[in-house]
Amino acid sequence: MLILTRKSGETIRIGNEIRVTILDAKGRQVRVGIEAPADVTVHREEVYQMIKKQNILAAGYQDSIVKNLSQVWNKLKNPKEAVE
Amino acid sequence: MKISTTRFGEISIDESKIIHMKTGMLGFEHLKKYELFIQDEENPFWWFQSVDDGSIAFVVINSLAVKPDYEPVITDAEEKLLEIESHDDVVLMSVVTIRSDPFKVTANLRAPIVINTKKMLAKQVVLVDSDFPVQYPIKDNGAVHQGKEKANLFSSVLVL
Numbered sequence: 001m002l003i004l005t006r007k008s009g010e011t012i013r014i015g016n017e018i019r020v021t022i023l024d025a026k027g028r029q030v031r032v033g034i035e036a037p038a039d040v041t042v043h044r045e046e047v048y049q050m051i052k053k054q055n056i057l058a059a060g061y062q063d064s065i066v067k068n069l070s071q072v073w074n075k076l077k078n079p080k081e082a083v084e
Numbered sequence: 085m086k087i088s089t090t091r092f093g094e095i096s097i098d099e100s101k102i103i104h105m106k107t108g109m110l111g112f113e114h115l116k117k118y119e120l121f122i123q124d125e126e127n128p129f130w131w132f133q134s135v136d137d138g139s140i141a142f143v144v145i146n147s148l149a150v151k152p153d154y155e156p157v158i159t160d161a162e163e164k165l166l167e168i169e170s171h172d173d174v175v176l177m178s179v180v181t182i183r184s185d186p187f188k189v190t191a192n193l194r195a196p197i198v199i200n201t202k203k204m205l206a207k208q209v210v211l212v213d214s215d216f217p218v219q220y221p222i223k224d225n226g227a228v229h230q231g232k233e234k235a236n237l238f239s240s241v242l243v244l
Binding site: 038039041043047048050051052053054055056057058059061062063065066068069070 | 091092106107109110111112126127129131140141142143161162164165179180181182186189192194195208210218219
């Protein structure tokens with residue numbers, strides 16, 4: 001890992017199009033400003049991991065699971081029919 | 085063109101209905117082409133099937149069906165990326181997580197799939213500084229049908 005020391009207001013450039021600026025540092029918190037092209041996604045790591053994990057889980061369902069879910073859903077919408 | 089899928093066997097798809105993702109789904113960045121399948125009209129759960137990899141398909145639901153007042157903030161940069169000219173062209177879909185208890189199904193409102201139906205461009209947008217949860221419970225509150233009406237832009241999508 002490349003480690004650089006920067007002061008508030010100073011910037012790091014990554015490639016031609018990405019700029020990371022240290023806006024503010026107070027105690028244990030650092031505010032970072034990121035300028036990147038629209039097709040470069042920027043996420044908080046923990047949010048990224050959470051969504052990725054959910055996507056991976058969601059990509060593996062079988063067709064039958066959704067059919068079952070749909071049946072349950074329809075019963076939920078029509079509770080009278082479900083009783084009969 | 086025809087593609088071979090794990091769940092639906094070999095299916096023919098109309099190339100004009102292919103949704104092109106700008107950055108791919110998170111965790112599936114290499115897959116850029118998808119097709120939205122409606123299994124039947126009564127089923128609010130649809131499939132977002134990868135065209136490139138037949139084994140990958142996400143269960144999705146129209147985000148407005150889950151939360152009718154859902155209005156995520158899409159940045160100007162993202163609107164530009166997706167070539168969005170009018171909000172009427174936009175459909176928001178949420179990835180669904182299914183659990184063993186079917187009443188505990190959730191939808192991801194934190195990272196909707198934003199689709200420009202006019203240009204067939206999409207991106208899974210991770211909302212910045214948003215309180216919308218990754219796992220929002222889907223409840224039957226009559227909203228599903230309202231959402232379906234709003235999703236009629238996709239009425240011409242291939243029905244399996």
